[in-house]
Amino acid sequence: MLKSRSFLFSLVVLIAIFFVSACSSGDKNSSGTKNSVKDKNSWEAIKERGKIIAGTSGTLYPTSYHEQDSDDLTGFEAEILKELAKRLDVEIEFKEMGFDGLLTSLKSGVIDIAANDIEITDERKEKVSFSDPYKYSYGTAIVRKDDLSGIKKLEDLKGKKAAGAATSIYMDIARKHGAEEVIYENATNEVYLRDVSVGRTDVILNDYYLQTLALAAFPELNITIHPDIQYHPSEMAIVMKKDNDGLLKKINEVLKEMHEDGTITELSKKFFNGADVSVKQDLDFQ
Template sequence: MKKLLSLLLTGVLVAGTIAGCGSKSNDHLARIKSAGKITIATEGVWAPFTYHDENTDELVGFDVEVAAAIAEKLGIEAEFQEVAFDGGLTGVSTGTFDMMANGVDVTDDRKNTYDFTDPYAYDHAVVVTLASNDSISSFEDLNGLTTANSAGSTYEAMGIQYGATVKNVDTLGETMTLVQNGTVDATINANTSAQDYFNTTGTTDLKVAAVDPEVTMYAVPLAKGTDNDSLRAAINDAIKALREEGKLSEISIKYFGADITAE
């Protein structure tokens, strides 16, 4: 009887150990901390959110610095992987990347696939046209026209929603060039990115023709599931701390000349 009881107790302990290991392995944050790094998908071609410094070729930008600061708060290294926008989102959902930092805005449609953290920045979508174009003054005016945007972006979806034919391109510069040379009628993009493009290039050929009054919220998308509950909570704590410390505002002013981190 004692021998049987001993075997039973041993079995319980072994089962408990296995269950504990399973629980740990099913926690994304635990795996990330064990690896000592978090893989972050980003385009690297969408200034001033994520791009390469023209002098050093270093990956820089608002989202790059925010993501690096979040990783530092988690006590791990930020490992950036440059990929097309739609590839980044797909990679997050399939587990190729731990998270994405690329001005990913929260939408009802994306909530079906991703669990989002709290927002860390706010913006507005705008329509950019030739400065000489007087026929477009609203999003509704895009019906039957052609726009240029990144595949899988909210701006692509907005173009389709308003009846435009969307030409997919990889970079912000390409979208603006296509508008300038008349290949497309307009582009829908973030107001912050449009203004940065105007300021850095000095172009007077383009203008903001319409502004969406609805606020765009930028947040970190994570794959859906309880596996990411602790990671999402940890990132939310990091965002809160960075906001309270003034770090988010500091990074925003550095890249935008204004604080877009407060709603």
């Protein structure tokens, strides 16, 4: 009887050890899986795979676009990202998507970084990490040339139809001034501009340099940059997951080199008609 109880006791202990080990092992694997998901966008993971995955729209001239009849992605920020990857000694893979999908894709780990004229804001800083800025600009308004779309100042946006992306800073400004939102899915500049010209929409709030070049590309349209509306000085940068400190450090090191050796200025002048967007403007803003 004593031997039988001893055997049963040993069996219970073995079973208990088995379950503790199994649970411990399961927790470890679970933790490991979580960590691998969490860290797959880190610099160490990117270096190991030999490739960095960058999100951008591919439709925003001149920052990220395709030349006519070409599948090759180019533009101010696209070329910055290519040079960044080259200096980091990794390949680059672009994933093209609408602006509204970029931050979501960062959060889910689909992409490692994003660049698409993305402005640094305090609200976004709570959710993502930004590199040091490489572009400084401010907001303007594209309106109809013949009547300025009935707009004299930002307060006149109330009731006007403002075209843009739902989560952009500029749509937020339009929204706060009472404009009616007209949201587009990764549309080209021509679609935005033509709709203002023919009266489907009234105004496009956006970055000064982007607006200037977009306007020059379609001189036949009944549109212009509003002469009296300058607002919202801004800084643009590369975006990555929140607290991805290792990757942030490497990117900032390379961007500093590119500033110092003139690479960013050279790219700016190439894509912004001679303008150096890497320099802050000294203007009086609304």
